[in-house]
Amino acid sequence: MTAIETKNLSYRYGIGTPFEIKAVDDVNLTIEKGDFIGIIGHTGSGKSTLMQHLNGLLKPTDGEIIINERSIWSKDVDIRSIRFEVGLVFQYSEHQLFEETVFKDIAFGPKNIGLSEEEITVRVTRAAQAMGVHDSWLERSPFDLSGGQKRRVALAGVIAMEPQILVLDEPAAGLDPYGRDKVLSQIKKYHDEYKTTILLVSHSMEDIVKYADKVIVMNKGGVFLYEKTDKVFSHADEIVEIGLDVPQITRLARLLKAQGIDIGDDVYTVERAKERVLEVLKNEKK
């Protein structure tokens, strides 16, 4: 089943001013239900703009967006209902916290849907649990928490709406390595448990290949590459050419290949590299 489909989607900023920029240029994408997709690209490659289209915050200049088989800008669709279907978490999402207590803040989304008190409590607890938000924090002010904790509360605030599609714009930006791993692995766990379609935008190729099943590489407002994670690095040369990084271990594999030792194009984790190197060594002994 298709979760998201875009047809010839284009978006221009500042129409009619000298600063007009084409931020998204003729994007055609099909994303299946339950996929975990990683999106990578330079600053200004249009990834954030594209993400803001998916829940109807931006209206495309051209083209169409179809979420769960409904074109979201057709007249009979209430755009607010799309926001509950597609949860969007912005960069530095902790800036959106505003309530007196963590509980109330996470409850903001569900409340806007118009759920009953009991249902709200159930959802808040579930979301808090999914994001590793401690029960003891729920009655505290969100502003007393640390940066990483705040981030998880903000994520829980969106997850509590229980959207079928979750779009995360750099959920780990600016966190320390521990906070980073914590946030990303909670997201992965949530995906495995609830089978939500997830789009994860990140600057870090390493993070993306670690968690995503498929990767979208964006460049200059268009989709440059859309592949299964295993196959992405057979295009390693092109990826490097547009100025993006490949994981360190993939770089090592490519250097080895140049030296005549082929351990494969799909090496992007240390574990897999270890396996392959051992294989190669075994074959050599024979």
Place this chain on the structure above:
Amino acid sequence: MLKDITIGQYFPGDSIIHRLDARFKIIFSILAAAMLFTAQNFIGLGIAAVFIVMCYAVSGIRFRMILKSLKPIIPLLIFTGILNLFFIKGEEVLAEWWIFKIYADGARIAAFMIIRIITLITGMSLLTYTSSPIMLTDAIEALLAPLKKLRFPVHELAMMMMIALRFIPLLIEETDKIMMAQKARGANLDAKGLIKKAKALIPILIPLFISAFKRANELAMAMECRCYRGGEGRTRLKKLTCSAIDFLALGLILCVFGLIIVNNFVF
């Protein structure tokens, strides 16, 4: 969108008006305002309006920007118009409906006031369109310098203004982001009714205040780190210089002023 707010926005350029000394430009703006309040009839206002439009033409700022700068004061214009239209009494009745009577005098004064406000805003906008915030604050500091003798904190005032101006676009951008984030959580910002509207603002204002205070804190820290100690003995990167052309412009504007005064006596 919030990004379209233009009051206080600078459009870099290289016209004569851009190159005028900012100190003079501030004086010109004050003179222009005085001019508009001196004008007692439509001819006087017309002269001032033509002068301002000519300034725009010379500055290379597009006329569309005039309309843009007027957008936020439309409610004020309507309010002024209605107030004058209905409450000024005269002899000649133009129209009558229920308890309302519109007099010719009222209509005239309403039109006069509206034109005066429009020209005033348009004229003032030209100052900020053609001078960068730094030039402006430097100029204000220079113009207020005599007050230093009275121990008035002129430099501090100018610095505060400069920081405020600098932060406007940042705060606008931030507001935009926060609005988007809360909308993504289903916040209904277009809610109807005063109380609902005010309530809808809470999720935006609280994060905005917090981040503004945080920014202020960080800025203060950064200034301390660079040993900022106020204006005493401070030199500038860009010195304000006045030249013959500034005095020529002053002459021109005084001529127009004179014309308007004469016009008041003649008609």
